[in-house]
Amino acid sequence: MDDRGQLKWFLGIDFQHQPDGSYCMSQERYVNAILSKFNMTDCNPAATPTDTNTRLLTASAEKQENNQDTQFPYCQAAGCFIYLMTGTRPDISWTVSKLSQFLEKPNTTYVQATKRLLHYLKGTKHYILKYSAKPKDELTMFTDSDWTSDIEDRRLASGYLTTLGTAPISWNTCKQATVVLSSCEVEYLGLTDAVKETLYLRNILGALGKTLNGKTPVYCDNQGTIALASNTSSQQSHETY
Structure with a gap:
């Protein structure tokens, strides 16, 4: 070298x-x-x-x-x-x-x-x-989905973008394999992919010695999906695995 x-x-x-x-x-x-x-x-x-x-x-x-x-x-x-x-x-x-x-x-x-x-x-x-020399260790995830854009097979498109501080470090847009029946399901599938990516990035940053400031916020614009995810999280918090 x-x-x-x-x-x-x-x-x-x-x-x-x-x-x-x-x-x-x-x-x-x-x-x-x-x-x-x-x-x-x-x-x-x-x-x-x-x-x-x-x-x-x-x-x-x-x-x-x-x-x-x-x-x-x-x-x-x-x-x-x-x-x-x-x-x-x-x-x-x-x-x-x-x-x-x-x-x-x-x-x-x-x-x-x-x-x-x-x-x-x-x-x-x-x-x-642009990535700053000393970014704040704040990982933030944004996710959204599109339910009605494809009129041929009705399969949704979803995407997410992750920022560390103010700059994006991970993003993706893809067509899902599942046909869903409501906008809540659409957003929930997109949210699932976003959360998986969030956990993956948290593990990488942890391995690099980065100390993240608490929980990672994930932003979604569907109230039904937010309520469903919050209810699921509340139920699981009372169970032992």
Whole structure:
């Protein structure tokens, strides 16, 4: 091993060491490379990663055959988005998860949604993650779920984001395998994944010698789910395992 000084570049991610001891992570160079790869360098920026009025559905065989955008390297674009999302961009997590569900037969709408995301990246390529030198040992989890967005198989999408201090350290968006019958069930499944991730991160931080300040708050916006989780926790606290 040899000491090469301050970390500046690692696997497509720029690291900048600030005078106050904090570190900034950025993938601006990687975004520029993506835009150049798909001939979108001079595109106009977009304010959001996806258009809320666009409904992404599976194309029929006839429409797929007549698709004029079949030559667009959709799978390559999705792969680039996944790496970017995993590294420093939790803001595109839901969009990338949605686009990744149709890698085999992307229709024209999905190609347009991919280009829309490239427009968004053009305007937000300067986004960074900043981690302070001495973050407060406060682990916080946020979770949410979407019950009605997929009208084809009715399987929900859920996601979570975890922060340590003020910066995100873990995030995920996925499509659940279970079809549920109420918004409470939707949020409860999402909350389950979030709590599992919270316990995992607490164990890691404990192994690293971090002393967390009490319990980890998990934020959920469904009152039925909160009541159900609180009631379950209260019942279990009176049992011995």
